[in-house]
Amino acid sequence: MDKSFKIYVVVFLLLILGYLYLESTKKQPINWFPSYAENHKIPYGTYVLRNELKTFLPNVTIDEIKIPPYIYLEDSTRTGTYFFADEAINFGDAEFFRLMEFVKRGNDVFISTHGIQIDTLNFKTKRLVTGNLDEKVFFKFYNKAFKSKEFTFNRAFINQVFTKIDTLNTTVLGITGYVNANNERTNEGVNFVKFNYGKGNFYFHTFPEVFTNYNILNTEYEQHTANILSYVDSTKPFLWDSYYKTGKSGISSPMHYLLSSKYLKWAYYMALIGVLFFVIFEGKRKQRSIPIRTPLKNQTLAFTRTIANMYYEQQDHKNLAEFKISYLLEFIRTKLHIPTTTIDETFYKYVALRSGNTFEDVEKLFKFCDEIHLKNQISMDELIKLNKMIEKFKNTIQYGRK
Known part of the structure; x- marks a missing residue:
């Protein structure tokens, strides 16, 4: 190699090392992925809620359910409040029928999600939208014990409301909507209901972000979560669903573990770059010609x-x-x-x-x-x-x- 080529190589290596240093030392962006996993400490995980449930529900026995409801509820002696919170939940027909039988025996099912098909119970939802970016969302309970206080949420989210409910067996517990700069309501709808079924109840709620770390750690919003959980029957066991979660509950592969650590990730990248340079400078010098061989016929x-x-x-x-x-x-x-x-x-x-x-x-x-x-x-x-x-x-x- 001549002198000028060596200079180019050294400059290139310095640029690569400088880039790696800047990338490894820069502040990591906040991960807003809606995982709802109980072991995730990101804003939209549920680590805080899972660990503080005893604070919200001091007298309730809490069990984590890591298998599908279809399997867990096969035992007809199961009792409690089955709690689901996720971005979207899609039960199969047989599984939802088993949940209905569970409620019919005198238990409760609490479902908080943006997306769920519950046509079986004559419920339908739609997305509530606003055409004015200056408007803000509000949440309000109908229970007089909460002093009619309205809550807000300062991040964009999918605001779902119920468009069809079974009025004979349903109690409206809360509403949501938008208010303009003059504090006038421009659009609103029902987002929290209680549905009586058999001897038990279904609770349907369309704002699962209220149970995330971001919401609970904000003192302004924490009371909103407490008000919703106050509807949980403290005499029944609390069955925390760990199966229907958008986020992974654990490390799925060695590569996932490697890339999840900032230092291991950049060590891995530097090793790849080193291999690349080895191939370029060593492989070129020692590479032998590859003889042409007729491929075998596919028999x-x-x-x-x-x-x-x-x-x-x-x-x-x-x-x-x-x-x-x-x-x-x-x-x-x-x-x-x-x-x-x-x-x-x-x-x-x-x-x-x-x-x-x-x-x-x-x-x-x-x-x-x-x-x-x-x-x-x-x-x-x-x-x-x-x-x-x-x-x-x-x-x-x-x-x-x-």
Whole structure:
């Protein structure tokens, strides 16, 4: 290398190191991601609420539920107030029906979210908007015990209100809207209701930000959260949902852990840059010419036809059925991420929940597989029946119910 090239390399390295230093020392921006996870300390996490629940509800037993409500509420002896708070919650039909049965027995379900489909209970929502940027949002309770105090929120958010409610069984608990510079209301709607169902109650609330760290740590807004939680029945256990959360509850991979730390992240980047320079200066000098080799022909189709003809001629239906069952279990492990070590009722439930098939269909499929395992030989009709059941199971996952 000549002298001028070395100077360029040194200047380039200094620029890279200077950039890395500036990036590693600059102040990190605030993360406004709406995670609602109880272990997140970002503004829109729920770490403060989860750790201060005993302050808001001193006499209540608190349990964290980390499995789907469909599984948790299978036990009909469960009691309490099931609490959900997230950006959006999408229950399946079977799961929401189980929540309804839970409430019907005399329990409560509290749901605070911007997005939920609750047409089953004759509720509909819409987004409340304002055309004036100078207007501010307000929240107000109808309960006289709260002295008609109005609360505000100083950040932009999706303001949802109810457009349709069951007036015979619903009590309006709070409203939201916008006021202009003259303190005149320009638009408003219901955002907090109590719905009587059976012996229990549903509480529907459309402002989940009230339960986040940002809201609770602001002394001006903290009372708003306390007022809402005052509707929780202190005689029942408090069931905190940890399953339906937008944010991750833990580290999902080594790379996620590496990039989550500022110092580890920049060490990783510097290592990549070092490898790049090694490839540029060392690889260029020592790289050998790569000989051209004719790629191997793809014989997959011919091999598949040969194997298929062999099984067809030998009429070995039992062996072919065992292969299909093995491929089915591999499909469940790789696509649905469910272990297949133990095939029992719990396995059926998880497969049904993640595949969209009914519990009965899943149980029927694997019971039939067990019958095939126990036989020494099976007929062509049994092999065809197995194939149809497996294809129906896979098609339901890809295209929905048929």
